[in-house]
Amino acid sequence: MKLNLGCGPVQPEGWVNVDGSNRAWLASRLPWIDRICVSCKLFAPTDFNPSTVWANLLKRFPWDDRSVQAVYLGEILEHFTREEGEGLLRECHRVLELGGVIRVRVPDDAAFWGNYVREYEATRRLPRTQWSSDHTRWTRMHFQEVCTTRPKPWRSMGHYHKFGYDDVSLILLLEKIGFREVDRRRLHESRIDDIQAVENRYDLIVEGIA
Ligand SMILES: C[S@@+](CC[C@H](N)C(=O)[O-])C[C@H]1O[C@@H](n2cnc3c(N)ncnc32)[C@H](O)[C@@H]1O
Incomplete structure (x- = not known):
């Protein structure tokens, strides 16, 4: 196995x-209810099915x-x-x-934060009049997307x-x-x-x- x-x-x-996930539970245990919910457009079609083990x-x-x-x-x-x-x-x-x-x-966290450090260092080498905060897009991505995307109850268990x-x-x-x-x-x-x-x-x- x-x-x-x-x-x-x-x-x-x-x-x-x-x-x-809840959706895996529904589609594996009560697939007919899942199918009805999809045909009534309550749920989007799912990748889970009765062979999925919850x-x-x-x-x-x-x-x-x-x-x-x-x-x-x-x-x-x-x-x-x-x-x-x-x-x-x-x-x-x-x-x-x-x-x-x-x-x-x-x-790969080392690769992710390596991107931040590379862009920060490139900015740091510039004269101060040319500085920008563009490298903080990695910080924003980390805090606003990677760590905070909330789960949707009838989809997966969340991606944060x-x-x-x-x-x-x-x-x-x-x-x-x-x-x-x-x-x-x-x-x-x-x-x-x-x-x-x-x-x-x-x-x-x-x-x-x-
Ligand atoms: C980002 S997806 C990964 C999907 C797939 N393995 C891939 O490689 O693309 C993470 C999956 O883990 C499931 N998951 C999260 N927490 C879980 C838990 N406590 N028990 C079982 N499954 C969980 C979610 O429902 C979701 O389907």
Whole structure:
């Protein structure tokens, strides 16, 4: 069994696609009500369906110890606080079999804030009469979009971020939990053979084994 946790619209065959949003609950448990709401234009069409597995990943996972071969977390860890994220990763470690693969994809904070620093430094080198505050667009993006976009009850669980990672902090966190051979990876470079089915874009990607 391979788990795709916080799947959103990415639900390939061969994976157990798990999401905890209200919409995933409705479309997986009561799909006919969901269909009626869509046809009455109360809800937009959904990517969730009866094969989507609903689970709140803040809670203990509904899978047995050492029962899973691979776990993929695509753009989900950053939606948890640092402490919640550690709990989530510990649950991944519990359900993965020995040698099972964990793969985590998150936005790269070092790259994001590197953009800020580069633009700030370029401005700082200019004569004062040419200064602008253009580089603070990264600050605005962080505080006004990344951290504050509110969830819509009948869509996903919200897209705002509660924590951020770089390769160093993510590798150290996975190692602290007990994962081994943890390293940064390129897009689709993985021990998981059909990784391209769940991995739809590059960001900071780290992989290890239980
Ligand atoms: C940004 S989307 C990522 C979608 C997809 N994995 C991808 O790679 O594009 C994050 C998803 O995590 C889900 N999610 C957020 N918090 C969750 C939780 N506590 N339990 C389960 N799913 C959660 C949201 O409903 C949303 O579908």
